[in-house]
Amino acid sequence: MAGAIGSQDALDRLRLANPAEIIRQVAESRARARRGFRILFVITWLVLVGGMATAIALTGRVHLDFLATWAPFILGGVPVTIGVSILSIVFATMFAVVGALGRLSTHAPVYAVATLYVSMVRGTPLIVQIIFVYLALPQFGIVLDPFVCGVFALAFNYGAYMTEIFRAGIQAIPRGQLEAASALAMTDRMTMQRIILPQAIRIVIPAIGNEFIAMIKDSALVSYVTIQETFWRASTTGSRYFRSFETLLVAAIIYWLLTILFSLVQERIERRLRESEVRL
Amino acid sequence: MSDVRDPFARPGALTPAGAAPIVRVGDLQKFYGANHVLKGVTLEVYPRETICLIGKSGSGKSTLLRCINFLEEPTVGSIEVDGLRVGADPRHARNAEHREQIRQIRLRAQMVFQEFNLFPHLRVIENLIEAPIRVKGVPRDQAIATAEKYLDKVGLSDKRDEYPGRLSGGQKQRVAIARALTMEPKVLLFDEPTSALDPTLVGEVLNVMEELAHEGATMIVVTHEMAFAREAADRVYFIEDGTFVEVGQPDEVLGHPKDPRTREFLARTLGEAHVPA
Structure with missing residues (x-):
């Protein structure tokens, strides 16, 4: 039988094979x-x-001469874009920690304030919030620097979304950690600061990375408060010289490359976390 | 608050003459909703004694232990540790004064958990010194010295700067014991300390506990390890359905159980052959 001969062959080969x-x-x-x-x-x-x-x-239709002249100007907006994004994500994280603690509070007023914050911010468009801070607050005599307006509005908005991320991170800490801290006679505040938050932050770092990448793109909205970041420079030069196609293309490529770059950074950080000796 | 006494409590072999009980659990009751988990238990432990609480799962033994340091708020009754007496007060469980009293109890009675509950983001030494420094206000150098002493006692000086994630279960539990000791409590509470361990790792933890018992630490141990109870306990309390069914020296309760419920439990735990009828 051919089949039998075939399998005999296979067996012979197996016998002769070297596992390594x-x-x-x-x-x-x-x-x-x-x-x-x-x-x-x-x-x-x-x-x-x-x-x-x-x-x-x-x-x-692409005028390379025009691009050669103006691309450096648009590129000059990149440090502003990155600066706005980093500052905003830092402040957003602070809002989020406070918001999450509020959302987990057993004090009704504290919980109510945090819930109102999340609800209001998530229920209104980011662009409305940004322009509100810039144009509406001055009617009440509150005049802020445009840069401060932009960063504040972005941070306030992202903070609301990240509040839920942090809340989930805090709730992901096993109950045993709380019990151990209580059994060691730590106060609630100490437990939160020293035991729960440090672990929760590790858990939410990948999610903060995602928010940061989204922030880089949403930071284009602060062009409405005249912050001269990448998009502001692209749209202004584009409309002034009727060359929006070129300038917006440059801006789009810049944002795309920035998100690719920071995705790689994020992957690195996540790998570092995975390989860390600290096992949560 | 009633002043009931534990009829079975006697000063242990290592108890200094004339010493009064260091732990008193007074007629403690605990309800979870309508579920009556502890039906009035009274327990007294003298200094330098080791007490074992045994019983089926769901009998209330862990609840009793967790009531002693108020990880569970008892419904009725009182807890006294080293002269500080705190009455159950579930209606004012969040009251600042009550909570401060509970914290004082916890400083006196440290717990070792079944699941270790080490802080994974802190190195071993940091796990040990965190509470002494922040809660007790011990100076850092002194806290480190104390921590190193107890780390050496559990045989893990070489793991001082490791993260808990790199330790075996047995090593984790020994670190957890060292963490409790570094608080220098009056009483150690052990909540099934070997139940989450691989069988090959149980011995190293029990050895540490036996050594502590023989050195005169005051310990209340919830356990399924009958060999440990026999070896180290001054008294064994068999609890079923929220009440003590049988109490006595280990060779009495474990060797010559009188109550049929104790016999049945031991038969199941040890296998029929080991239990005299």
Whole structure:
């Protein structure tokens, strides 16, 4: 029987095989497959992006001279974009910690204030909040620097969304941690500061990374309060010279590259956390 | 508050002459909603005694232990540890004065948990010194010295700067014991300290506990380890359905149980062959 002969062959091969050699070959073939996947991925991207670039170039409407003149000006908005985003995420995190503690409070007024904050902020458009801080508050005699307005509005808004992230992070800490802290006679405040929050922050770091990447894009909205960040520069030069296509394209590419860059940073941080000796 | 006494309590072998009980649990009752978990238990422990609480799961033994340091607020009754007596006051459980009294009780009675509950974001030494420094106000150098002494006692000086995540279960529990000791409490409460451990790791934890018992630490231990109770306990309390069914020296309760419920429990725990009829 052919089948029997075939399996006898396989058995013979097995007997002669060296396990170390088999393991090496398996690893090699897996590595080959991974390499192949990556190469195909890159080629596909190059084809697609190259195709788009060619299509744009073929329209003959892109004025490279104009771009050469104005691209540096638009690029000058990048540090502003990053600065606004970093400052805003830092303040948003503070709002979120306070908001989360409020949302977990057993004091009705504290809980009510935190809930109102989250509800109001999430129930109104970010752009309305930003312009409100900039244009409406001065009617009450509150005049803030545009930069302060922009950062405050972004932080206040993101803080509300991140409140729920932090609340979930705090609630993810096992009950035993609370009990251990109580049994050691720690006060509630000490327990929160020293035991619960440090662990909760570790848990929510990946989520904060996502919020930060979203923040980079939403920071374009502070152009409405005349902060001269990337989008403001692109749209202003674009409309002044009727070259919005070029300038907005540059702005879009900048935002895209920034988000790719910070996604890589985020991946690194997450890997560092995963490999950390601290196991929550 | 009633002044009932534990009829079975006697000063232990290591108890200094004339010493009064250091722990008194007075006619304690605990309800979870309509569920009557503890039906009036009275327990007295003298200094330097080791007491074992045994019983089925759900019998109330862990609840009793957790009531002693008010991790559970008892419904009726009182707890006294080292001269500080606190009455159950579930209606004012959030009252600042009551909570401060509870904190004072906890400084006197430290607990070791089944699940260790080490702080994973702190190194071993930091786990040990956190509460002494922040709660008791011990100077840092002194706290570290005390912590190192107890870490050495549980045989884990070499793990001083590790994170808990890198320790085995047995090592974690020994660190947890050292953490409780570093608070220098009057009483140690153990809540099934070996139940979450791989069987091969139980021994190292029991060895530490036996050593503590023989050195005269005052311990109340909820356990399923009958060998430990036999070896280390001054008295064994068998609890069922929220009341003490049988109390006595370990060889009496474990060797010659009088109550049929105790016999049944021991038969199930140890296997029929070990229990004399």
